[in-house]
Amino acid sequence: xxxxxxxxxxxxxxxxxxxxxxxxxxxxxxxxxxxxxxxxxxxxxxxxxxxxxxxxxxxxxxxxxxxxxxxxxxxxxxxxxxxxxxxxxxxxxxxxxxxxxxxxxxxxxxxxxxxxxxxxxxxxxxxxxxxxxxxxxxxxxxxxxxxxxxxxxxxxxxxxxxxxxxxxxxxxxxxxxxxxxxxxxxxxxxxxxxxxxxxxxxxxxxxxxxxxxxxxxxxxxxxxxxxxxxxxxxxxxxxxxxxxxxxxxxxxxxxxxxxxxxxxxxxxxxxxxxxxxxxxxxxxxxxxxxxxxxxxxxxxxxxxxxxxxxxxxxxxxxx
Numbered sequence: 001x002x003x004x005x006x007x008x009x010x011x012x013x014x015x016x017x018x019x020x021x022x023x024x025x026x027x028x029x030x031x032x033x034x035x036x037x038x039x040x041x042x043x044x045x046x047x048x049x050x051x052x053x054x055x056x057x058x059x060x061x062x063x064x065x066x067x068x069x070x071x072x073x074x075x076x077x078x079x080x081x082x083x084x085x086x087x088x089x090x091x092x093x094x095x096x097x098x099x100x101x102x103x104x105x106x107x108x109x110x111x112x113x114x115x116x117x118x119x120x121x122x123x124x125x126x127x128x129x130x131x132x133x134x135x136x137x138x139x140x141x142x143x144x145x146x147x148x149x150x151x152x153x154x155x156x157x158x159x160x161x162x163x164x165x166x167x168x169x170x171x172x173x174x175x176x177x178x179x180x181x182x183x184x185x186x187x188x189x190x191x192x193x194x195x196x197x198x199x200x201x202x203x204x205x206x207x208x209x210x211x212x213x214x215x216x217x218x219x220x221x222x223x224x225x226x227x228x229x230x231x232x233x234x235x236x237x238x239x240x241x242x243x244x245x246x247x248x249x250x251x252x253x254x255x256x257x258x259x260x261x262x263x264x265x266x267x268x269x270x271x272x273x274x275x276x277x278x279x280x281x282x283x284x285x286x287x288x289x290x291x292x293x294x295x296x297x298x299x300x301x302x303x304x305x306x307x308x309x310x311x312x313x314x315x316x317x318x319x
Contacts, residue, residue, distance in 0.1 A: 002075060003048040003272055005127040005159075007119075007150050008136045009111030009143075010034025010054060010069065011088035011104075012061035015295075019094045022103075031296050032068050033090050035133045035166055035261050038297050041072045042265025042287065047304045048272050051075035051127070053150070055118065057087035057110040072298075078123055082110035092257075100257060104170075109139075116145040121153045129268060130154040132189070133164045137181055138171035144181070151188055160271065162191035164264055165198045175201070187218045191271070193264055195228045212237045226267060226281055228260065236281050245281040248289035258297030263288035265301065286310065 013033040016025040040050040052074050056062035058081045065087060070076045088106035095101070106112070114136070124130065130150060137144040154161050165182055172178040182202055186192060192215055194202075199211030212225050216237060219225070227235045233247035266287030270280025287302060290310065294300030302310070 001049060002051045002123075002127045004040065004043045004050040004129045004131060004268060005053065005124055005150075006036035006040045006050065006131045007053040007114075007146065008034060008036030008133060009088055009106065009109065009114075009139060010037040010052075010056075010065050011090050011106060011109070012065055013090045013092065013297075015092040015100075016094055019096050022091065022093045028091075030064070031299075032065050033297055034065075035135055035164070036131065037069050037074065038258055038261035038301075039131050039265045039268065040074045041069065041298050042262055042291075042301045043268055043272070044073045045301050045303050046265065046269040046287070046307065048269060049075070051078060051123070053078040053114075053119065053123075053146075055080045055082050055110045055114045057081070057085055058083045059086055061087040061089065062110065078118075078120060080110075080114075080118055082113060085110040085113055087111075102257075106139075112139040112143055114139070114146040115142040116149040119146055119149040119153065124150060124153045124159070125157045127154075127159055129160045129162065129272060131162045131164075131264065131268060132185075133166040134178075134182055134185070135166050135168055135171070137185070138168055138178065151185070155188060160191065161189045162193060162264065162268060162271075163189040164193040164260060165195075165202070166260065167198050167201060169201075183218065186215060187220070189219070189223070191224045191226070191267070192219065193226050193228065193260075193267070195260070196230075199227070208235055209242055212242055224277065226284070228263060233285055234263075234281050236277055238277060243278065245278060245285060248286045250289045258291055258300075259288045261297065262291035262301055269304075283307070 014028045017027045040052045044050045088109035091103045093101040137147045203214045263284045266284035270283040291300040
């Protein structure tokens with residue numbers, strides 16, 4: 001049985017082994033980068049079965065991405081291979097004084113040719129939870145069609161649906177188009193995972209509590225909103241009162257990219273475990289915090305055993 005299904009693009013990625021301008025660097029490490037596969041991997045490491053729907057080029061980078069995700073135990077039976085379009089690529093430029101700069105080479109990628117026909121209704125129906133992000137509908141009109149088809153199937157079959165807006169302004173033709181699509185999606189989901197900046201862009205609001213209430217007005221009663229507020233932790237709301245959950249503090253912050261996906265993986269795991277909402281958000285904060293202590297999007301994602309050790313529920317054994 002599949003507990004979680006995700007759908008979206010995963011690219012091959014290259015990061016230099018030292019900081020500085022790319023034009024002066026020669027040594028790089030290869031890894032993968034994709035919000036939805038990050039979440040699928042995170043949930044799998046935390047003890048639940050996950051599947052990933054996507055499209056990759058029939059090329060060496062596509063082979064690498066599929067091999068890597070499969071190696072993490074994620075089901076890739078719904079990953080199509082495209083002979084005409086290449087796998088997307090990103091390259092990071094690392095700096096000591098600021099966040100990494102990212103260069104994307106994803107125009108006309110295989111994943112941008114995802115289409116409604118690539119969605120297997122019977123596959124999604126087997127799952128308990130569908131996780132989506134705002135990246136997929138931004139890739140192309142056909143990918144947007146695939147996104148809404150998956151959403152429709154999930155709603156018709158009573159899956160719990162979570163959505164991280166994960167706004168990528170450069171992927172959209174206009175902010176107006178992006179806002180229109182996002183505000184069409186939000187009323188159809190059960191769990192919304194925005195950040196404050198996304199509230200500012202989509203609602204024109206900056207106060208966290210106003211952002212939460214603004215989004216909640218669009219959603220069905222009883223829906224869950226978890227607002228990420230960075231170093232201050234998270235706020236959550238399910239129609240009663242807004243609650244604050246403190247962050248987990250870590251000493252060594254290495255790479256912030258991927259923290260939001262780790263947070264989503266932690267929250268979804270908490271929901272799949274039927275935890276009380278506060279405990280699920282605490283888990284999300286913990287998984288997000290552990291992720292940023294290691295270079296790379298998924299390298300720091302913990303196993304459930306590591307979570308229990310960190311929480312003091314299990315003793316670490318040294319031999």
